[in-house]
Amino acid sequence: MRPDTTARGGGLDLLRDERLRALLDRPAIFNLSQLAISGGQRATKRWAQAWLDARDGDHILDVCCGTGEFAALFPPRVTPYSEGVGGYLGVDLNERYIDYARERYGEVAGRAFAAVDATQLRLAPDSFDRALFINSMHHFPDELNRGILREVARVLRPGGRLIVIDMVGDDRRAAQRFFLDRDRGEQLRPLAAQLALLGESFAIERHDTFDSGFTPQTIVAARVVSRES
Numbered sequence: 001m002r003p004d005t006t007a008r009g010g011g012l013d014l015l016r017d018e019r020l021r022a023l024l025d026r027p028a029i030f031n032l033s034q035l036a037i038s039g040g041q042r043a044t045k046r047w048a049q050a051w052l053d054a055r056d057g058d059h060i061l062d063v064c065c066g067t068g069e070f071a072a073l074f075p076p077r078v079t080p081y082s083e084g085v086g087g088y089l090g091v092d093l094n095e096r097y098i099d100y101a102r103e104r105y106g107e108v109a110g111r112a113f114a115a116v117d118a119t120q121l122r123l124a125p126d127s128f129d130r131a132l133f134i135n136s137m138h139h140f141p142d143e144l145n146r147g148i149l150r151e152v153a154r155v156l157r158p159g160g161r162l163i164v165i166d167m168v169g170d171d172r173r174a175a176q177r178f179f180l181d182r183d184r185g186e187q188l189r190p191l192a193a194q195l196a197l198l199g200e201s202f203a204i205e206r207h208d209t210f211d212s213g214f215t216p217q218t219i220v221a222a223r224v225v226s227r228e229s
Protein backbone atom coordinates (compact mmCIF):
# COMPACT_ATOMS: atom_id res chain seq x y z
CA MET A 1 0.00 0.00 0.00
CA ARG A 2 1.29 3.46 -0.86
CA PRO A 3 1.79 5.87 2.03
CA ASP A 4 -0.74 8.69 2.38
CA THR A 5 1.35 11.65 1.28
CA THR A 6 -1.13 14.33 2.18
CA ALA A 7 -2.24 13.53 5.73
CA ARG A 8 0.83 14.27 7.90
CA GLY A 9 3.09 16.99 6.66
CA GLY A 10 1.30 18.45 3.61
CA GLY A 11 3.18 18.94 0.33
CA LEU A 12 6.69 18.33 1.71
CA ASP A 13 5.69 14.81 2.70
CA LEU A 14 5.72 14.08 -1.02
CA LEU A 15 9.37 13.30 -0.28
CA ARG A 16 8.07 10.04 1.24
CA ASP A 17 6.11 9.09 -1.87
CA GLU A 18 7.24 5.81 -3.47
CA ARG A 19 6.57 7.05 -7.02
CA LEU A 20 8.72 10.12 -6.46
CA ARG A 21 11.45 7.95 -4.95
CA ALA A 22 11.34 5.64 -8.00
CA LEU A 23 11.86 8.69 -10.21
CA LEU A 24 15.17 9.28 -8.43
CA ASP A 25 16.53 6.24 -10.29
CA ARG A 26 16.61 8.52 -13.33
CA PRO A 27 20.08 10.08 -13.43
CA ALA A 28 19.01 13.63 -14.31
CA ILE A 29 16.29 13.65 -11.64
CA PHE A 30 18.68 12.23 -9.04
CA ASN A 31 21.10 15.09 -9.80
CA LEU A 32 18.31 17.66 -9.68
CA SER A 33 17.33 16.42 -6.22
CA GLN A 34 20.97 16.71 -5.09
CA LEU A 35 21.06 20.25 -6.43
CA ALA A 36 17.95 21.18 -4.43
CA ILE A 37 18.84 19.42 -1.17
CA SER A 38 22.61 19.88 -0.98
CA GLY A 39 23.51 22.60 -3.47
CA GLY A 40 24.89 20.02 -5.91
CA GLN A 41 27.01 18.39 -3.14
CA ARG A 42 29.47 21.29 -3.24
CA ALA A 43 30.56 20.87 0.38
CA THR A 44 30.82 17.08 0.00
CA LYS A 45 33.04 17.50 -3.06
CA ARG A 46 35.32 19.95 -1.28
CA TRP A 47 35.74 17.62 1.72
CA ALA A 48 36.21 14.52 -0.42
CA GLN A 49 38.91 16.13 -2.53
CA ALA A 50 40.78 17.57 0.44
CA TRP A 51 40.71 14.39 2.53
CA LEU A 52 41.45 12.00 -0.31
CA ASP A 53 44.61 14.01 -1.05
CA ALA A 54 45.30 12.15 -4.30
CA ARG A 55 48.75 12.50 -5.81
CA ASP A 56 49.98 12.40 -9.39
CA GLY A 57 49.89 8.84 -10.65
CA ASP A 58 47.36 7.59 -8.10
CA HIS A 59 44.69 5.12 -9.12
CA ILE A 60 41.34 6.11 -7.62
CA LEU A 61 38.33 3.84 -7.19
CA ASP A 62 34.91 5.48 -6.67
CA VAL A 63 32.71 2.71 -5.35
CA CYS A 64 28.93 3.13 -5.82
CA CYS A 65 29.76 6.20 -7.91
CA GLY A 66 26.14 6.82 -9.00
CA THR A 67 26.04 9.33 -11.86
CA GLY A 68 29.80 9.98 -11.56
CA GLU A 69 29.51 13.41 -9.96
CA PHE A 70 32.86 13.04 -8.18
CA ALA A 71 34.87 12.00 -11.26
CA ALA A 72 35.68 15.51 -12.41
CA LEU A 73 37.37 16.30 -9.07
CA PHE A 74 40.31 14.16 -10.09
CA PRO A 75 41.72 15.39 -13.38
CA PRO A 76 43.67 12.59 -14.95
CA ARG A 77 47.12 13.88 -14.30
CA VAL A 78 47.12 10.26 -13.21
CA THR A 79 48.67 7.28 -14.94
CA PRO A 80 47.07 6.00 -18.15
CA TYR A 81 45.09 2.78 -18.32
CA SER A 82 46.70 -0.34 -16.97
CA GLU A 83 44.94 -3.70 -16.94
CA GLY A 84 41.76 -1.90 -17.99
CA VAL A 85 41.78 0.27 -14.88
CA GLY A 86 41.55 4.00 -15.37
CA GLY A 87 43.39 6.54 -13.26
CA TYR A 88 39.87 7.10 -11.98
CA LEU A 89 37.44 4.18 -12.08
CA GLY A 90 33.80 4.67 -11.02
CA VAL A 91 31.70 1.54 -10.40
CA ASP A 92 27.98 1.25 -9.78
CA LEU A 93 25.30 -1.43 -10.11
CA ASN A 94 22.85 0.90 -11.87
CA GLU A 95 23.52 0.74 -15.63
CA ARG A 96 21.51 3.90 -16.28
CA TYR A 97 23.71 5.84 -13.89
CA ILE A 98 26.87 4.41 -15.49
CA ASP A 99 25.67 5.25 -19.04
CA TYR A 100 24.98 8.79 -17.87
CA ALA A 101 28.40 9.04 -16.14
CA ARG A 102 30.19 7.78 -19.28
CA GLU A 103 28.37 10.25 -21.49
CA ARG A 104 28.99 13.19 -19.17
CA TYR A 105 32.45 12.49 -17.75
CA GLY A 106 33.88 9.52 -19.65
CA GLU A 107 35.51 11.22 -22.64
CA VAL A 108 38.74 11.73 -20.76
CA ALA A 109 41.75 9.46 -21.03
CA GLY A 110 42.47 7.69 -17.78
CA ARG A 111 38.86 7.88 -16.58
CA ALA A 112 36.54 4.86 -16.77
CA PHE A 113 33.16 3.67 -15.48
CA ALA A 114 31.83 0.14 -15.10
CA ALA A 115 28.42 -1.29 -14.20
CA VAL A 116 29.40 -3.95 -11.68
CA ASP A 117 28.52 -5.20 -8.22
CA ALA A 118 30.92 -3.60 -5.76
CA THR A 119 30.99 -6.79 -3.67
CA GLN A 120 32.61 -8.63 -6.62
CA LEU A 121 34.89 -6.21 -8.38
CA ARG A 122 37.00 -8.73 -10.32
CA LEU A 123 39.96 -6.35 -10.08
CA ALA A 124 43.48 -7.29 -9.08
CA PRO A 125 44.41 -7.02 -5.39
CA ASP A 126 46.39 -3.92 -4.38
CA SER A 127 45.55 -2.13 -7.65
CA PHE A 128 44.31 1.21 -6.24
CA ASP A 129 45.90 3.90 -4.07
CA ARG A 130 42.73 5.72 -3.04
CA ALA A 131 39.02 4.91 -2.80
CA LEU A 132 35.80 6.88 -2.29
CA PHE A 133 32.55 5.52 -0.87
CA ILE A 134 30.10 8.41 -0.75
CA ASN A 135 26.46 8.88 0.29
CA SER A 136 25.86 5.16 0.14
CA MET A 137 26.26 3.37 3.50
CA HIS A 138 22.92 4.60 4.81
CA HIS A 139 21.17 2.89 1.88
CA PHE A 140 22.65 -0.51 2.69
CA PRO A 141 22.21 -3.09 5.45
CA ASP A 142 25.32 -3.99 7.45
CA GLU A 143 26.03 -7.15 5.42
CA LEU A 144 26.09 -5.30 2.09
CA ASN A 145 28.35 -2.60 3.54
CA ARG A 146 30.65 -5.34 4.89
CA GLY A 147 30.82 -7.04 1.47
CA ILE A 148 31.67 -3.76 -0.28
CA LEU A 149 34.21 -2.68 2.34
CA ARG A 150 35.97 -6.06 2.29
CA GLU A 151 36.24 -5.84 -1.49
CA VAL A 152 37.56 -2.28 -1.37
CA ALA A 153 40.14 -3.33 1.24
CA ARG A 154 41.23 -6.15 -1.09
CA VAL A 155 41.78 -3.94 -4.15
CA LEU A 156 43.40 -1.05 -2.26
CA ARG A 157 47.11 -1.43 -1.71
CA PRO A 158 48.32 -1.71 1.90
CA GLY A 159 48.54 1.82 3.24
CA GLY A 160 46.00 2.96 0.60
CA ARG A 161 43.33 5.38 1.80
CA LEU A 162 39.54 5.13 1.77
CA ILE A 163 37.33 8.20 2.27
CA VAL A 164 33.77 7.51 3.38
CA ILE A 165 31.13 10.22 3.55
CA ASP A 166 27.66 9.39 4.82
CA MET A 167 24.70 10.96 6.63
CA VAL A 168 24.86 11.25 10.39
CA GLY A 169 21.80 9.32 11.53
CA ASP A 170 21.51 10.81 15.00
CA ASP A 171 21.61 14.56 14.26
CA ARG A 172 18.83 16.16 16.33
CA ARG A 173 18.63 19.61 14.74
CA ALA A 174 15.11 20.23 13.43
CA ALA A 175 15.84 21.12 9.78
CA GLN A 176 18.43 18.35 9.47
CA ARG A 177 16.06 15.85 11.14
CA PHE A 178 13.36 16.74 8.63
CA PHE A 179 15.55 15.80 5.67
CA LEU A 180 17.07 12.75 7.39
CA ASP A 181 13.57 11.39 8.06
CA ARG A 182 12.64 11.75 4.41
CA ASP A 183 15.83 10.42 2.82
CA ARG A 184 15.54 7.28 0.66
CA GLY A 185 18.20 5.58 2.76
CA GLU A 186 16.58 3.31 5.30
CA GLN A 187 19.71 2.35 7.23
CA LEU A 188 20.76 5.63 8.82
CA ARG A 189 23.44 5.03 11.44
CA PRO A 190 24.99 7.11 14.17
CA LEU A 191 28.68 7.83 13.72
CA ALA A 192 29.69 5.12 16.22
CA ALA A 193 27.95 2.44 14.14
CA GLN A 194 29.57 3.71 10.92
CA LEU A 195 32.99 3.58 12.54
CA ALA A 196 32.37 0.07 13.90
CA LEU A 197 31.53 -1.23 10.40
CA LEU A 198 34.53 0.48 8.83
CA GLY A 199 36.81 -0.70 11.61
CA GLU A 200 36.17 -4.34 10.64
CA SER A 201 38.19 -3.92 7.42
CA PHE A 202 40.17 -0.69 7.89
CA ALA A 203 42.16 1.27 10.43
CA ILE A 204 40.39 4.59 11.08
CA GLU A 205 42.76 7.57 10.60
CA ARG A 206 40.41 10.46 11.48
CA HIS A 207 36.80 11.62 11.22
CA ASP A 208 34.78 14.84 11.25
CA THR A 209 31.28 16.15 10.51
CA PHE A 210 30.00 18.88 8.18
CA ASP A 211 26.71 20.01 6.64
CA SER A 212 25.99 19.51 2.96
CA GLY A 213 22.98 21.78 2.47
CA PHE A 214 20.55 20.45 5.05
CA THR A 215 22.11 17.02 5.33
CA PRO A 216 24.55 16.41 8.17
CA GLN A 217 27.48 14.30 7.00
CA THR A 218 30.32 12.39 8.55
CA ILE A 219 33.61 12.04 6.77
CA VAL A 220 36.00 9.25 7.71
CA ALA A 221 39.52 8.61 6.46
CA ALA A 222 40.61 5.00 6.82
CA ARG A 223 43.57 3.04 5.58
CA VAL A 224 44.15 -0.55 4.66
CA VAL A 225 46.18 -2.29 7.28
CA SER A 226 49.04 -4.46 6.11
CA ARG A 227 47.78 -7.91 5.04
CA GLU A 228 50.05 -9.61 7.54
CA SER A 229 48.79 -7.68 10.57
Ligand SMILES: C[S@@+](CC[C@H](N)C(=O)[O-])C[C@H]1O[C@@H](n2cnc3c(N)ncnc32)[C@H](O)[C@@H]1O
Pocket residue numbers: 063064065066067068069091092093094097116117118119133134135136139
Ligand atom coordinates in the same frame (compact mmCIF):
# COMPACT_ATOMS: atom_id res chain seq x y z
C1 LIG B 1 22.87 7.29 -3.13
S1 LIG B 1 23.77 6.64 -4.40
C2 LIG B 1 25.33 7.44 -4.19
C3 LIG B 1 25.92 7.81 -5.50
C4 LIG B 1 27.20 8.66 -5.48
N1 LIG B 1 28.25 8.10 -4.65
C5 LIG B 1 26.91 10.08 -5.08
O1 LIG B 1 27.20 10.45 -3.95
O2 LIG B 1 26.37 10.84 -5.90
C6 LIG B 1 24.12 4.94 -3.95
C7 LIG B 1 24.55 4.14 -5.15
O3 LIG B 1 24.90 2.79 -4.78
C8 LIG B 1 24.62 1.96 -5.91
N2 LIG B 1 24.66 0.55 -5.49
C9 LIG B 1 23.79 -0.13 -4.71
N3 LIG B 1 24.21 -1.40 -4.50
C10 LIG B 1 25.38 -1.54 -5.17
C11 LIG B 1 26.30 -2.61 -5.35
N4 LIG B 1 26.11 -3.83 -4.78
N5 LIG B 1 27.41 -2.41 -6.11
C12 LIG B 1 27.62 -1.21 -6.71
N6 LIG B 1 26.77 -0.14 -6.57
C13 LIG B 1 25.67 -0.31 -5.82
C14 LIG B 1 23.28 2.48 -6.39
O4 LIG B 1 23.03 2.11 -7.74
C15 LIG B 1 23.48 4.00 -6.21
O5 LIG B 1 23.94 4.61 -7.39
